[in-house]
Amino acid sequence: MKKVGLIGFGRIGSSLYDKINATEDVRVSLVYEMVKELTKDLDSKIIAESPDDFFNQDLDLVIEAADFRAVSTIALKVLEEIDMLILSAAGLADEKVEQKLYQKTEQNKTKFYIPHGALLGMDGFQDARTAFDEITITTVKPPKNLDYRFQDKWRQEEITERTVLHDGNTREVCKMFPRNVNAHAVLAISSLGFDRTKSVIIADPESKLASHHIVAKGGDSITEIIQSSPIKGVTGEFTLLSVYGTILRILQDRKGLNII
Numbered sequence: 001m002k003k004v005g006l007i008g009f010g011r012i013g014s015s016l017y018d019k020i021n022a023t024e025d026v027r028v029s030l031v032y033e034m035v036k037e038l039t040k041d042l043d044s045k046i047i048a049e050s051p052d053d054f055f056n057q058d059l060d061l062v063i064e065a066a067d068f069r070a071v072s073t074i075a076l077k078v079l080e081e082i083d084m085l086i087l088s089a090a091g092l093a094d095e096k097v098e099q100k101l102y103q104k105t106e107q108n109k110t111k112f113y114i115p116h117g118a119l120l121g122m123d124g125f126q127d128a129r130t131a132f133d134e135i136t137i138t139t140v141k142p143p144k145n146l147d148y149r150f151q152d153k154w155r156q157e158e159i160t161e162r163t164v165l166h167d168g169n170t171r172e173v174c175k176m177f178p179r180n181v182n183a184h185a186v187l188a189i190s191s192l193g194f195d196r197t198k199s200v201i202i203a204d205p206e207s208k209l210a211s212h213h214i215v216a217k218g219g220d221s222i223t224e225i226i227q228s229s230p231i232k233g234v235t236g237e238f239t240l241l242s243v244y245g246t247i248l249r250i251l252q253d254r255k256g257l258n259i260i
Contacts (some may be wrong), residue, residue, distance in 0.1 A: 002026045002251045005054045005082070007074055008066030009033040009042075012087065012240065016065060019244045026251060030054060032074075034066075051077050060251055061085060068178040072097045075112070079104045083111045085250060087243060089185035093174030093194050115246040118183045118212060118226060118239045122190040125216070129191045132218035137170075137187050138200040139180070141210045146203055147179045159203045166201040173199040183212055191216070 004020065006013055006028050013033070020028050032048040033039045039047050048054060051074045054062055062078050063085045064070050071091025078084055079101065092098040092114075105111055116122040125132075143159040166173045170184045171194035181199065188197035214224040228238050 002060045003029040005030040005059045005062040007032050007064045007070055009038045013065035015240050054078055055081055076100055076104055079110045080108050085113045089114050089182045090174040090178040093171045113250055114186060115243045116186060117242055119186055125190040131220045132216045135191050135216045136198040137184050138213040140202045140204050140207055142207050143203040162204045164202050170194045170197040170199045
């Protein structure tokens with residue numbers, strides 16, 4: 001029986017919990033959630049009081065499904081002993097955090113994985129990154145599905161027409177929309193990096209779907225368009241299914257790549 005720990009029991013974490021526990025030979029053994037109300041219906045035996053509870057539990061993997069702040073705090077601690085799947089890839093846009101993660105895994109012989117999530121073909125971008133001169137990812141979402149970190153800059157109800165909220169590099173957008181641009185971070189990590197990858201965020205009140213439009217140019221050119229209906233707020237169903245599949249692949253093959 002494979003045993004995993006789960007950090008975060010919000011919309012994504014609770015969905016993954018249900019999927020994992022419905023899987024043969026895989027179980028969520030411990031759940032850590034700072035908002036205790038979210039775990040009130042769980043068996044108290046599997047609720048961790050702190051990330052320290054993950055140690056000495058013979059866990060095969062810890063899954064971070066909280067937010068970007070967990071990457072700079074909890075992830076660094078857990079990686080001292082246990083491999084991790086980090087969903088909040090936007091947290092790596094902080095150069096110091098990214099460097100510490102790599103140092104931690106090298107020192108402790110652990111691994112951290114980043115799921116491709118909503119995107120497709122990230123292994124191809126990773127393998128052929130030198131073939132591209134520029135890469136742009138444009139995301140269009142209804143305003144209600146965007147969570148801006150600095151709410152005083154604009155209000156969702158004030159956006160009445162298609163509006164470009166950001167047009168710049170991916171490192172900048174990860175600091176502005178950390179809960180909405182993990183796909184941008186994954187693409188940047190897989191290809192040209194946070195500073196050379198371009199990110200565009202568009203709020204469109206008329207849009208019923210969330211979409212990612214990737215254009216890569218160079219010796220080869222690639223265009224990729226993904227559309228999904230957001231469920232439970234900001235995350236599409238495809239993303240949840242994709243992450244779940246990634247978890248199973250990690251547990252089946254401990255030698256997986258970082259981007260899988």
